[in-house]
Amino acid sequence: MNEGAPAGAELLEVRGLSKFFGDVAAVERVSLDLARAETLGVVGESGSGKTTLARCILRAIDPDAGSVRFNSANGWTSLHSLKEKELVPLRREMQMIFQDPFSSLNPRMTVQQILEEPLLIHGERKRGKRVAAVREMLSRVQLGADALTRYPHAFSGGQRQRIGIARALMLRPSLVVCDESVSALDVSVQAQIINLLEDLQAELGLTYLFVAHDLAVVRHICDRVLVMHRGRVVETGTVEDVFERPRQDYTRLLLSAIPSPDPDVPLKPLDRATLNL
């Protein structure tokens, strides 16, 4: 599946992952592979299960069936079968950037506290080292050191999202799951954050699993894309293949619904009913 990826470069392998809420399958038998330093987009409408999939992979929620295997420095590990405690060392390797820049930061902690918490949890006892690491990360996400003593309420949405990104990267993870990380932002701020994510990927060799409903954003930032509908994977392939030559009706429907910013390209959405979806 990993077209062109060198052998041994796989980072994540998901097989037959399912998650049920009651009788409803939020995610059903999803398989995917992720190579190092690539960006895989997961697109779908609300209720497609894309967020649940992302959270199952990171074990923010426990999947009901299937396997998630992660290639860390110590070789392949099966994430799905580990206990919460056994997962802790692996948390260094995989982090998440959230959608809502407001609820994703603890309102009662300063930026300094928020950013050094990951280091504290993973046993960095020297205060000086922590402070230095926090300052370094802060400049990477283009925030000034005067941010350290402030609380989240003092920042704009875009700035908070930068803090969220900094927190996720403090432990130098290899896999970063972006759960609609730019959806709640204004266009101009969104552009800044997308650029930042791309810069950080190049600098730190990050691998992104990029969950989004905005197809234009996914097309811009991703190498490959996975289209989800009602908990299942409908189509997967390189961004170019899926956007230029969609093979499935549902993908075509999604693409036809994107309003073009060119007034001379009129919107001609396909009809859900005639496609039998």
Place this chain on the structure above:
Amino acid sequence: MTAPVLAIRDLAVEFKTDTGVTPALSGVSFDVPRGQVTAIVGESGSGKSVTANCVMRLVQPPGRITGGSIRFAPDAGDAFDVVKLADRDPRLYDLRGGHISMVFQEPMTALSPVHDIGGQVAEAILCHRDIGKEAARAEAAQMLERVGLDDMERRMGMYPFEFSGGMRQRVVIAMALVCHPEVLICDEPTTALDVTIQAEILTLIRSLQHELGNSVIFITHDLGVVAQIADHVVVMYQGRVLEIGTVRQVLKQPLHPYTRGLLQAIPGVVPPGERLATIASVVGDADIETPHPLVALADGRQVSLPPAQLRRVARS
């Protein structure tokens, strides 16, 4: 060309906070042409929603309209200034929901969860017209059919929670149009919806507008939506109007660096692999914080630019 249905001039709104008075709008002026779709586009804090609320006189304390005029010219009857109406003026009551109605981002908040759909749409008619209950219900059914609901017998008796988000928004649109308003204000009506549903709603609003010939003010932050729905575009930033023109003028040859920046910040416009523009990088040293007067150009568009840039633009 007939007179605009709404002519907004020098509208100013202030919000009072603990630390002083914050201007929300200053010197906002534009026309809403009759029978066309005018999009107001801007990011959060641009004042686009506040402007719409002013038209309906829905600005609540701590906000206050501090100046300017909104001249409303109904199809029949004399034009009047909405800003100057007294709170108890009967014309204000006719205006809200009668002459002008509104569709919001979140359809659930516009619908009562404990009344059936048919009843709610009929109620909207009964508020403004003196007809019988049965007649109102029949008209409600007609309007609901027009916005694309089928199986009317059953649907009329259903409750909002039994509908999907897209269906609810259709019901809200039916409610807004049922009194044949001259202006329909849509405040981000598709932002909370999935892209496929958004496409359906946009198509619906456009076709109903053609059919009924009403004017539409469409508020959005999405330039893709603007391109698909609008005839005219008003670009707002920090409570001011930066640029006004037809949709082709504004989106294809934007005059203001901010508009250009917005367009080049959209991932869909910039080819994959290339960096997105940020407002700062496009605007460069041009100061967009200082207000400049809106100047009308030869081709009918208006723009707010510093004098030097304005001369350059006018020459080309």
Place this chain on the structure above:
Amino acid sequence: MSDATAAPPPARGEALLATVTPRQLAWRRFKRHRLALVSAVVLGVLYLLALFCELVAPYSPQTRNVAAINAPPMGIRFFHTDGFHLRPFVYGYDMRVNPDTWMREYTPNVGKRYPLRFFASGDEHTLWNLLPSTRHLFVAEGGYIHLFGTDQLGRDVFSRILYGARVSLSIGVAGVVLTFVLGILFGGVAGYLGGITDRAVQWFIAVLLALPTLPLWMALSAALPVSWSPLAVYFGVTVILSLLGWPYLARQVRGRFLALRQEDFVIAGRLLGAGRMRVILRHMLPNFMSHTITAATLAVPFMILGETALSFLGIGLRPPVVSWGVLMQQAQNWQVIVMTPWLLLPGLFVIIAVTAFNLLGDGLRDAADPYNTGGLE
């Protein structure tokens, strides 16, 4: 890259917002509630009075003035027949028995002028059962002072209300503290563990809430042995009130816990590898205490009213203990309302205290919302 400079220059509000802590922000939000602020001051004064009631009250609650039985309130005066006096004074009563009604009738006698002496000697008392003293905030030199009148035994109503405040107001707080412990324990366990534990606690709460409160109070209070000392009865009543009050708080705590568990920043903490204790102590508790304190503030009036109701019915605290409920028990018949309406004054204090607690709770609720910037921005 100059991306970050695209943000507009901060307004004055934003600049201020940048430097304040969440606590200062909460204080700003709270200050916007004038009524809550006033209530906080009123409660502060009431609690201070209750704390130092031995000093503030001119008499002990049992001191009788046989010269003034069922006497009306006295006014503090500054103008005597010979003009203005800097030192305030009161006029003593003239009593006569109305030959028609056989009721005592009192009129102020200009001849009996009793000037007030501050921090002067009066009845003996022992502050907090520790410091014996005879000092009082004020006493009437050479006579008596009854600001709120006297009851049918000639006891000073003002002094009794102050002593009653100590019992009634402290029972409110003590009851809420106990309720708090029970509520957080049960609610927190249910909210955090979820599953079967949660359902069991929920079920237990549902049953407790379904029990009719008043009869249960009455039954439990009636079970308190008559031989108990006043202090034991006091604690007994507190325990009874909290036993029946905790389910409300537990429900709120559980709801808040469940909601917080789903907050992104709590999930983020877990994904960073934070252990259970760290997640609870660092992320959940600080964000949840403010809400719980609000809930507790709003629960105090129920406790005060509960005590008042029980004592009023004669099954809570009993004389010689003085509480607002006990005092109101004296005002149970219509004769009081007609002939000696000042005996209803304890009721006024109950209303003031309960209203102040409710208004304070409203203010705290708004202040506790971390996403409300209180008009800054």
